Amino acid sequence: MSDPLAPPPGSPADTAATFLEGLVIRATGSWYDVQAGEQVIPSKVRGRFRLEESETTSPVVVGDRVTIRLNEDGTGLITEIHPRRNELKRRAAGRRVGLVHVLAANIDAAWVVQSIRLPKINPGFIDRFLVMAERDELPAGIVFNKLDLMKPADRDAVFFLRDLYAGLGYPVLMTSVKTGEGLDAFAAALRGRVSVVAGPSGVGKSSLLNAVEPGLNLRIGEVSRKTKKGRHTTTYAALYPLSSGGFVVDTPGLREFGLVDLEPAELGHYFVEFRPFLPACHFPDCTHDHEPGCAVKEAVARDEITPERYESYLNILYSLHLGEKDVGR
Structure with a gap:
């Protein structure tokens, strides 16, 4: 099917257009912020990509390399999505079986964040995350956050999980934004790499990133006293540069981590x-x-x-x- 937004091949509009290559740094639904040199260009995607990628929630994700055509109003149209080196994905939430949600593309490391309390550690979520990381050959690690909330009754279970995953070869970090414990190790793990940070709402992903890169000023929220679960504060995935080198993708909170492309x-x-x-x-x-x-x-x-x-x-x-x-x- 032809793209109604595309000019006829060889037309003056096509030959005179300005094309740029860039990196998708933010995905907010129908709009994507593309970093092209020093410019950040809000862009939309050609309709044909949405038709071709009907099994995914979006044809373009944070971390994608793309080609855009500049419009007269300063916005862009994504005309090409370059091949991905890898991607971190899960089954999309909702009733439609098989729909894929790609969290980020072209990444070097994937970190799953859990909190000691409010909300409590969910080993099943961790294992599903690790399975998908192994499936796509992504180096993965685990962050146990809110260490300051740990009570004596929690210690055996928390340290059992720490030792279990470390014994399997996964890097495990214990962190607290309140006390500063583990923050240097977390910053060092992110340095010089493109990392994605994911986990349920309320585990402190954005607070951790604010602590290691204060200029980010990411929104943070409180955990519901009634449900003991976090409220969504990060509403879209975004890629941020780190002053120490590298980039990090902050993602919206995930209630579940369903598996895809796996028998x-x-x-x-x-x-x-x-x-x-x-x-x-x-x-x-x-x-x-x-x-x-x-x-x-x-x-x-x-x-x-x-x-x-x-x-x-x-x-x-x-x-x-x-x-x-x-x-x-």
């Missing part, structure tokens, strides 16, 4: 501790649930895989069998 038999490959045992399973398409001769289940029985992670795996596997209609949180 049940593939899931075990993205639990890193399962990998040494996979070749020894009797069936090549073993789902490590009910099959006999499963080396993963035998490793769980020998405590070489923690029961907590195995139970999380089974929960995710069940939701994949359901087609992610009932996404775990």
Whole structure:
């Protein structure tokens, strides 16, 4: 289908137009801010991209390299989306099964943020995030924030999770904006890289970024006393430069992290501790649930895989069998 916004090929409007390459630094719905040199140009996207990318919530995301055609009013029209090196994605919220929400593209690291309290740590969310990061070969890490809220009753559970994920090879940071603990380590982890920071509302993503880069002045909100969950303050994804070098993507709070482009038999490959045992399973398409001769289940029985992670795996596997209609949180 032809693009109604595009001039006929070879027309004077096409040949005389000014085209620029740039980086998408903000996505607010139908408009995208594109950094082209020193300019930030508010731009729209050609209709044909939306038709071609009907299985995604948006054809253009923060971190995309694009070509824009300048309009007379100073806005732009995105005419080309350059190939992506990678992307961090999840199943889009809502009833439409299979719709993909890409959080950011062309990134070097993905960090999932959880808070010790208000809201409490959700290991299922962490595991789903890590699976999608492993699926797209993205280096991932975990930030446990609001360390100042930790009570004696929390310590065993919090440090168990810290040691569990660190033992699997994931960088784990413990931070507090209030006390300053861990902020230097978080800043160092972001330095010189393009990183995306994601997590549920209220875990303190924007507060953390304000603390390591005070000039950002990102909006922050309070956690609801009634629900113990955060309220959305970041309403769109945006890419910010860091004075120490690198960029960071701040994302809106996510209530869930549904999986996409993943079959049940593939899931075990993205639990890193399962990998040494996979070749020894009797069936090549073993789902490590009910099959006999499963080396993963035998490793769980020998405590070489923690029961907590195995139970999380089974929960995710069940939701994949359901087609992610009932996404775990």
